[in-house]
Amino acid sequence: MRASDKAYATLREDIIEWRLAPGTVLAEVEQSERLGVSRTPVREALSRLSAEGLTTAAGGRGVVVTDISLEDIDEMFELRETLEGKAAALAAERGERAVFEKLHAELLRAQELISDADPARHEYYALVGRLDEAIDAAISNSYLAQAMRSLRVHLVRVRRLAADDAPRLNAAAVEHAAIAEAIAAGNARLAEAATTLHLHRSLSHVKATHSQH
Amino acid sequence: MRASDKAYATLREDIIEWRLAPGTVLAEVEQSERLGVSRTPVREALSRLSAEGLTTAAGGRGVVVTDISLEDIDEMFELRETLEGKAAALAAERGERAVFEKLHAELLRAQELISDADPARHEYYALVGRLDEAIDAAISNSYLAQAMRSLRVHLVRVRRLAADDAPRLNAAAVEHAAIAEAIAAGNARLAEAATTLHLHRSLSHVKATHSQH
DNA sequence: ATGGCAATTTGTGTATACACTGATCCTGAG
DNA sequence: CTCAGGATCAGTGTATACACAAATTGCCAT
Numbered sequence: 001m002r003a004s005d006k007a008y009a010t011l012r013e014d015i016i017e018w019r020l021a022p023g024t025v026l027a028e029v030e031q032s033e034r035l036g037v038s039r040t041p042v043r044e045a046l047s048r049l050s051a052e053g054l055t056t057a058a059g060g061r062g063v064v065v066t067d068i069s070l071e072d073i074d075e076m077f078e079l080r081e082t083l084e085g086k087a088a089a090l091a092a093e094r095g096e097r098a099v100f101e102k103l104h105a106e107l108l109r110a111q112e113l114i115s116d117a118d119p120a121r122h123e124y125y126a127l128v129g130r131l132d133e134a135i136d137a138a139i140s141n142s143y144l145a146q147a148m149r150s151l152r153v154h155l156v157r158v159r160r161l162a163a164d165d166a167p168r169l170n171a172a173a174v175e176h177a178a179i180a181e182a183i184a185a186g187n188a189r190l191a192e193a194a195t196t197l198h199l200h201r202s203l204s205h206v207k208a209t210h211s212q213h
Numbered sequence: 214m215r216a217s218d219k220a221y222a223t224l225r226e227d228i229i230e231w232r233l234a235p236g237t238v239l240a241e242v243e244q245s246e247r248l249g250v251s252r253t254p255v256r257e258a259l260s261r262l263s264a265e266g267l268t269t270a271a272g273g274r275g276v277v278v279t280d281i282s283l284e285d286i287d288e289m290f291e292l293r294e295t296l297e298g299k300a301a302a303l304a305a306e307r308g309e310r311a312v313f314e315k316l317h318a319e320l321l322r323a324q325e326l327i328s329d330a331d332p333a334r335h336e337y338y339a340l341v342g343r344l345d346e347a348i349d350a351a352i353s354n355s356y357l358a359q360a361m362r363s364l365r366v367h368l369v370r371v372r373r374l375a376a377d378d379a380p381r382l383n384a385a386a387v388e389h390a391a392i393a394e395a396i397a398a399g400n401a402r403l404a405e406a407a408t409t410l411h412l413h414r415s416l417s418h419v420k421a422t423h424s425q426h
Numbered sequence: 427a428t429g430g431c432a433a434t435t436t437g438t439g440t441a442t443a444c445a446c447t448g449a450t451c452c453t454g455a456g
Numbered sequence: 457c458t459c460a461g462g463a464t465c466a467g468t469g470t471a472t473a474c475a476c477a478a479a480t481t482g483c484c485a486t
Contacts (some may be wrong), residue, residue, distance in 0.1 A: 002439070002440090003439075003440065004439080004440090027466090027467070027468090028467075028468070029466090029467065029468090030467095037440080037441095038440055038441045038442075039440095039441080039442085039468090040253075040439080040440055040441065040442090041439080041440070041441095043257075043468090043469095044256075044257075044260060047257060047260055047261070048260070048264065051261065051264040051265075053359070059448090060447075060448070060467085060468060060469085061448080061449085061466095061467075061468080062467075062468080072355075072356075075353075075354040075355060075356045075357070076356050078303075078354055078356075078357065079354065079356045079357045079360060082295055082296065082299045082357070083295065083360075086295045090291075140288075141288040141291055141292065142285075142288060143285075143288045143289050143291075143292045143364065143367075144288070144291065144292045144295070146266070147292060147296075147360050147363075147364075150360075151356065151360075154356075215469070215470090216469075216470065217469080217470085240436090240437065240438090241437075241438070242436090242437070242438090243437095250470080250471090251470055251471045251472075252438090252470095252471080252472085253469080253470055253471065253472090254469080254470070254471095256438090256439095272478095273437080273438060273439090273477075273478075274436095274437070274438080274478080274479085275437075275438080427486105428485105428486090429484105429485090429486085430483105430484090430485090430486100431482105431483090431484085431485100432481100432482090432483085432484100433480100433481090433482085433483095434479105434480085434481080434482095435478100435479090435480080435481095436477105436478090436479085436480095437476105437477090437478090437479100438475105438476085438477080438478100439474105439475080439476075439477095440473105440474085440475075440476095441472100441473085441474080441475095442471100442472090442473085442474100443470105443471085443472085443473095444469105444470085444471080444472100445468105445469080445470080445471095446467105446468090446469075446470095447466105447467090447468080447469090448465105448466095448467090448468100449464105449465090449466085449467100450463100450464090450465085450466095451462105451463090451464085451465095452461105452462090452463085452464095453460105453461090453462090453463095454459105454460095454461090454462105455458105455459090455460085455461100456457105456458090456459085456460100
């Protein structure tokens with residue numbers, strides 16, 4: 001593994017997991033000492049992070065961790081609804097039934113994964129991630145897939161903020177199952193509608209938990 | 214101006230203007246000599262270009278200029294229709310009438326700009342660019358705007374490929390005028406429809422000229 | 427003659443030294 | 457006491473040297 005990859009992965013993790021708070025200044029020398037690599041790979045890592053939007057260049061004085069405001073969340077979900085709605089519709093038209101029927105069945109049993117003692121809901125999120133990957137593969141549109149991927153980075157940060165509870169995750173699993181079912185049935189409009197519904201509920205939940213702070 | 218910015222701007226221009234053909238290997242040492250800067254800024258420039266998708270890393274052996282296939286064009290326009298359709302609808306809801314009424318009037322007179330002797334249609338594209346900027350500003354959604362900006366880079370390459378002729382540009386100006394008119398009228402569905410129509414015709418034209426090769 | 431192995435070469439990955447810029451702090455004058 | 461100006465310093469921007477990996481080429485053996 002290259003040193004620049006290590007630096008990138010570490011910094012990215014630290015930002016996504018909120019170990020590095022928004023507004024934190026990431027100086028090159030400071031981070032190179034912390035990560036045990038030289039400045040060069042740190043520079044490349046920071047450059048990549050800025051390209052993704054996780055950090056923003058602060059005029060020759062290092063880069064700062066990007067903040068996420070309530071407006072940002074609204075904007076992100078607005079774009080997300082556009083992209084994922086289209087993606088679900090395309091997947092319904094172009095995807096293979098069998099893949100999504102299998103995912104549908106698994107998602108209906110997802111409640112078992114949530115009742116576990118695993119606080120990070122690792123298996124549950126892995127299953128949802130597989131649905132995302134299946135849609136990405138089904139749409140056969142690398143540009144759309146790329147746009148969704150770059151947005152998901154930011155959405156993971158929001159998810160960490162929302163601290164999903166079991167009831168919400170159970171409901172979300174049902175919503176995901178509905179999306180998979182609609183795609184498996186080849187019903188584009190239904191898949192898009194199910195996606196819209198799911199995202200609206202997700203956004204409502206995020207904003208509800210966020211306003212409690 | 215920083216050396217890395219210069220290297221980035223030069224390479225980007227060369228790729229967009231097709232002076233660097235797809236498949237061309239951009240070696241760091243070679244480019245650093247050509248551009249008169251050291252390897253470090255060239256590295257950063259190549260890194261940025263790869264993040265944008267104009268180049269792709271070729272497994273430790275330099276980066277290669279990305280190719281654009283017919284499927285790529287289809288995929289790009291599929292995403293473009295999704296993004297710009299939504300953007301036009303949002304602009305109709307949130308934009309200021311006056312701005313788009315003015316653009317509408319200007320676009321109706323755009324034929325004068327095209328009949329000029331300017332082969333690059335500089336003024337015409339500047340006017341269309343101002344419509345794009347106005348929409349970007351009106352939607353007040355930085356994530357959507359960012360997604361469109363990153364896509365436009367690739368679209369400029371396609372445009373250079375299509376070699377727009379005067380008849381097509383005249384028709385496109387009318388289509389753009391229709392979009393601006395719908396936004397100015399605050400009619401979201403009409404704005405989206407006008408955008409869909411325009412993009413379908415653009416795509417048809419691109420594919421028609423492309424198939425002549 | 428052909429195939430395999432080794433050596434050389436080419437190019438990237440990383441480290442570090444140096445230069446330059448922007449900011450901050452201290453000092454002196456009003 | 458306050459403000460302005462300069463000096464110092466922290467930190468990035470750039471260059472370059474060195475290490476390492478891979479590919480290519482040449483030579484030797486079969």
